[in-house]
Amino acid sequence: MIEAVWIIFAFVLGMGVQRLGLPPLVGYLAAGFAIAASNDFLDLPAGSTEALEHLAHLGVLLLLFTVGLKLKLKSLIKPEVIGGGLLHFAVSTLVFTGGLLILMDIDAYTALMLAIALSFSSTVLAAKVLEGKRELRAFHGRVAIGILIIQDLIALFVMSLASGKTPSMWALVVFGIPLLRPVIYRLLDMSGHDELLVLLGLLLALVAGGYGFESVGLSSELGALAFGALLANHSRAHELSKALWSIKEVFLVGFFLHIGVGGLPDQQAWIFALIALVALPLKGILFYFLLIGFKLRARSSFLTGLSLTNYSEFGLIVASVVLPGWLIPLALTVALSFVVSAFLNRIANPLYERISHHLLPFERKGFHPDEQPLFIKEEVLVIGMGRTGSAAYKHLADKGFSIIGLDSDPMKVEVHAQKGFNVVFADAEDQMLWKRLEAPHLKYVILAANDVEAKVLATQKLREGGFKGFIIGHSLYADHAEAITAAGADYTHLTFAETGIGLAEHLVQEVEKRKG
Known part of the structure; x- marks a missing residue:
C-alpha cells in the first residue's frame, strides 16, 4: 500500500530532524527524495506521484484558506506591502537574471523565467513558520503574509501570460463573492462545533474557492485564500481554523513529500541549487533595506525579511508551465532553502538580539504608525x-x-x-x-x-x-x-x-x- 510508504518515510525522517532541533517539515522534504531514490526497490505504482500531487494541492488550498481566515484585506493596502512586494520582485528578478546569464550557459528567456521563479518566497513555509510561532497576526507577520500574497498574484499573472490562457468571462462573477458574506456567515453560525464545521471549511476552501475559481480560469489557490479572507471578521473564524488544523497538517505532509518525490537531481541540478543557495541571503538583505525605507523598525524589517528568505513552491508551479525541464533543479533549490530558512527562523529572535547593534543604525527617523x-x-x-x-x-x-x-x-x-x-x-x-x-x-x-x-x-x-x-x-x-x-x-x-x-x-x- 503506497500510503504506508509515505507515512513510514515521513514519520521516520520527520522524527529524525526534529531530534536535531529542526522543524519536521525538513524531514518530510528529505523523505520525498528518499522515496524517489528507492523507487526501483519499492516498485511504487505508476500513479502514486499524481495521487500525492493531489493531496499536496489540497494541503496548499487548506493552508491558504486558514491564512485567509486570519487576514484582513485592508492590511494589503499598505505602502510597505505593495511597494515592498513589487520593488523586491523587480530588483531580485533583474539581479538573478544577470547572475544566471553570467554563471550558467543558458539563453536569456530561460534565465528570465528562472529568475522570476527564484524571486518568489514560500507562502507555505512562511505561513507555517509564522503560525507555529503564533506570529501570523504580529506586525511583521502581517507584512510578510501581505507581501507573499502580492508575490502570489504576480506569479498567477506570469503564468497566465506564459501559458497564453485567459480567464473566462465567468471570472467576473468572483467580484460578487462579497455579496455571499451574509449567507456564509449564517451557514457558519448554523454549523455547530463538530464535523459540520469541518465540512463547511472543506466546502469553502476546496469546492467554492478551489474548484470554483479553477472552473472559471482563475487560480484555485487564490480562491481558497479569498474565501478564507471573506470569513476573517466572523467571531468563529478562529474556531474554524482550529477545526481544520489537523486535516491541513496531514495534507501538507503530502506537499513536502511531493516536492522531493518527482525525481533525483543530477550534477547540473546540484550546481544550480548551490548557486541559488549562495544567493539566498541577498533576498533577505533586500527585503530588510526595502522595509527600512518604508519606515519599519529594524526588528520588524529583520523578522519579515528572514521569514521571506527562501525560495517558493510557486516557483515550481511557474516552472511547470514555462520551464518543465527545470523542475528537479528548482525542487532541490526550494528544498535546500527550506532547510536554511527553517533553521534561521527557529533562532530568529535570539539572532536579532545578537546583531541588532549592526541593524539599528539603518533605521530611518520617525516610525511606522503601527510601531510608535x-x-x-x-x-x-x-x-x-x-x-x-x-x-x-x-x-x-x-x-x-x-x-x-x-x-x-x-x-x-x-x-x-x-x-x-x-x-x-x-x-x-x-x-x-x-x-x-x-x-x-x-x-x-x-x-x-x-x-x-x-x-x-x-x-x-x-x-x-x-x-x-x-x-x-x-x-x-x-x-x-x-x-x-x-x-x-x-x-x-x-x-x-x-x-x-x-x-x-x-x-x-x-x-x-x-x-x-
Missing part, C-alpha cells in the same frame, strides 16, 4: 490579552485598578477596544519596545502571553530597564516557570498544578463543612 513608542500612565500592565489575560484585566478593572493591556494581535486589540477595554498593540518580544517604553507610574505586571519566550524577554527587559515593581506570570510547565522566575519574575503560577490544588481545596472545605 509606547507611553503607559497606568499602574497595572497585562501582557497578552487572551483568555487568561482578559480575565485578569476584567477582574482588576472591576476592582478599580488603573490598568492597560498589551497584545501583538491587532484583531484582539480591536475586539477589546470595542468592549471598552484599554488595550494597545505591541509585540512583547520586540526588545526595542522595552527600550522605548515610558511607564512612570507602573507598579505591577501580569505575564499572560502564550509564548514563554515573550514572558522571559519581557521580564528581562523590564528588570534591565530598572523596573522594581511586582511581576507575576503563569505557565503550564515547571521548566517554563523556572525560566520566567529566573528572568526576574516575583512569582510564576503553575496553571494546571495549582488549578488541581484549588479543586482539591474546595473538596477539603466541603468535607469539613459536612463534618461540622
Whole structure:
C-alpha cells in the first residue's frame, strides 16, 4: 500500500530532524527524495506521484484558506506591502537574471523565467513558520503574509501570460463573492462545533474557492485564500481554523513529500541549487533595506525579511508551465532553502538580539504608525490579552485598578477596544519596545502571553530597564516557570498544578463543612 510508504518515510525522517532541533517539515522534504531514490526497490505504482500531487494541492488550498481566515484585506493596502512586494520582485528578478546569464550557459528567456521563479518566497513555509510561532497576526507577520500574497498574484499573472490562457468571462462573477458574506456567515453560525464545521471549511476552501475559481480560469489557490479572507471578521473564524488544523497538517505532509518525490537531481541540478543557495541571503538583505525605507523598525524589517528568505513552491508551479525541464533543479533549490530558512527562523529572535547593534543604525527617523513608542500612565500592565489575560484585566478593572493591556494581535486589540477595554498593540518580544517604553507610574505586571519566550524577554527587559515593581506570570510547565522566575519574575503560577490544588481545596472545605 503506497500510503504506508509515505507515512513510514515521513514519520521516520520527520522524527529524525526534529531530534536535531529542526522543524519536521525538513524531514518530510528529505523523505520525498528518499522515496524517489528507492523507487526501483519499492516498485511504487505508476500513479502514486499524481495521487500525492493531489493531496499536496489540497494541503496548499487548506493552508491558504486558514491564512485567509486570519487576514484582513485592508492590511494589503499598505505602502510597505505593495511597494515592498513589487520593488523586491523587480530588483531580485533583474539581479538573478544577470547572475544566471553570467554563471550558467543558458539563453536569456530561460534565465528570465528562472529568475522570476527564484524571486518568489514560500507562502507555505512562511505561513507555517509564522503560525507555529503564533506570529501570523504580529506586525511583521502581517507584512510578510501581505507581501507573499502580492508575490502570489504576480506569479498567477506570469503564468497566465506564459501559458497564453485567459480567464473566462465567468471570472467576473468572483467580484460578487462579497455579496455571499451574509449567507456564509449564517451557514457558519448554523454549523455547530463538530464535523459540520469541518465540512463547511472543506466546502469553502476546496469546492467554492478551489474548484470554483479553477472552473472559471482563475487560480484555485487564490480562491481558497479569498474565501478564507471573506470569513476573517466572523467571531468563529478562529474556531474554524482550529477545526481544520489537523486535516491541513496531514495534507501538507503530502506537499513536502511531493516536492522531493518527482525525481533525483543530477550534477547540473546540484550546481544550480548551490548557486541559488549562495544567493539566498541577498533576498533577505533586500527585503530588510526595502522595509527600512518604508519606515519599519529594524526588528520588524529583520523578522519579515528572514521569514521571506527562501525560495517558493510557486516557483515550481511557474516552472511547470514555462520551464518543465527545470523542475528537479528548482525542487532541490526550494528544498535546500527550506532547510536554511527553517533553521534561521527557529533562532530568529535570539539572532536579532545578537546583531541588532549592526541593524539599528539603518533605521530611518520617525516610525511606522503601527510601531510608535509606547507611553503607559497606568499602574497595572497585562501582557497578552487572551483568555487568561482578559480575565485578569476584567477582574482588576472591576476592582478599580488603573490598568492597560498589551497584545501583538491587532484583531484582539480591536475586539477589546470595542468592549471598552484599554488595550494597545505591541509585540512583547520586540526588545526595542522595552527600550522605548515610558511607564512612570507602573507598579505591577501580569505575564499572560502564550509564548514563554515573550514572558522571559519581557521580564528581562523590564528588570534591565530598572523596573522594581511586582511581576507575576503563569505557565503550564515547571521548566517554563523556572525560566520566567529566573528572568526576574516575583512569582510564576503553575496553571494546571495549582488549578488541581484549588479543586482539591474546595473538596477539603466541603468535607469539613459536612463534618461540622
